[in-house]
Amino acid sequence: MNAPLNPAAAQSVLAADLTALPLIEKWVSFASVSRDSNLPLLDWTQAQLEALGIECRRTYDDSGKKANLWATLPAENGETKVGGLVLSGHTDVVPVDGQPWDTDPFKAQVIGDKLYGRGVTDMKSYGATALMMVPELLKRKLKRPVHLAFSYDEEVGCIGVRRLIADMVDQGYKPAGCIVGEPTGMQVVIAHKGKHAYKTSVRGFEAHSSLTPQGVNAVEIACEFVAHLKSMHKRLVKEGPFDPVYDVPHTTIHTGVIAGGTALNIIPRDCDVTWEIRHHHMNSPVELFNEAKTFADSLVPAMQAVAADTGITHKLNSVLPGFATDADSEIAQLCFKCADVDASSGAGKVSFGTEAALFHQVGVPTIVCGPGHIAQAHQPNEWVTLEQLAWCERFMRRLADEICVN
Secondary structure (H helix, E strand, O other), rough: OOOOOOOHHHHOOOOOHHHHHHHHHHHHHHHOOOOOOHHHHHHHHHHHHOOOEEEEEEEOOOOOEEEEEEEEOOOOOOOOEEEOOOEEEEEOOOOOOOOOOOOOOOOOOOOOOOOOOOOOOOOOOOHHHHHHHHHHHHHHOOOOOOOEEEEOOOOOOHHHHHHHHHHHHHOOOOOEEEEEOOOOOOOOOOEEEEEEEEEEEEEOOOEEEEHHHHHHHHHOOOHHHHHHHHHHHHHHHHOOOOOOOOOOOOOOEEEEEEOOOOOOOOOOEEEEEEEEEEEOOOOOHHHHHHHHHHHHHHHHHHHHHOOOOEEEEEEEEEEOOEEEOOOOOOHHHHHHHHHOOOOOOOOEOOOOOOHHHHHHHHOEEEOOOOOOOOOOOOOOEEEEHHHHHHHHHHHHHHHHHHEEOO
């Protein structure tokens, strides 16, 4: 991927150099784990925006305990809906339960050249930095509107942003582009893979473990299925097809959870396998699923020869589409300029999913570019370098130079 902001010439960064640091610290202090409410963070953020005269909208989940926040900074000519730019990020973070943290995860702390805390990489630093820029954008006056889009439940399937985008469309907003601030090392990412997540359920037949021929062992059959998924993955690793721009250049198949059995001396009746396909544009997830299903179907006759009500079923749990934005598009060229990189060096592609695909689906050309690296996301002692935060601030100020009147 392209290198941002000439890192060879980068200077050491001190915490005192970072204008956004107090806002990042404030955002991290809200323990907005996906299973909990994000409203305290939104209440505080909305109060800051409304104090500056910014109009805000919310869309809630069914419980009313979580919400998205959409805030619009109007253009100098009063335009609020057409031709604007969205700065998008999620407010939720993954849990810290059971992780060996050396610091308080919800108290951002600078240690050496790094900032530690849950969400400093994924992805509160970007949201807070965008918030930091609001007074400057208002003062310098905008050529076109800018929208802040802060969503809930990204970490459990990009759930909240779907309602935010639906409301955006319903209200007649037609942004010309979107920048999603997921951690890319401040590299300009124009594509990511899609993801299909499945649960495959094996229904066996219970018997005493001393009478194995009279039972159908759901766990063992599930393991045969998982072994086949692994063989499919190995083929993709070896044979591709490959897109070398991706950090992982081939489609991947991964098993995440296996649950089955009740006791050692009981032949298991049920076993569930949760698995996923992360695909690039050269593979069809439907074709790969059908290949896996065909193998599973081939196991059923032997199962039903023992017990007729046995079988294997599949459920599509979730779909996150992939996306690709043309490197020559206006939004990509804008981001290359703000990141101070040569577009001819090539734009990046990543394997993890983001809400970029959902904005892209409704016709908003989207780029992913944010501070930190995905390798630090979801980890104990999550960290981001101060240099990355400085690059993000510099990117935002260059963005202001491009979209402001003065």
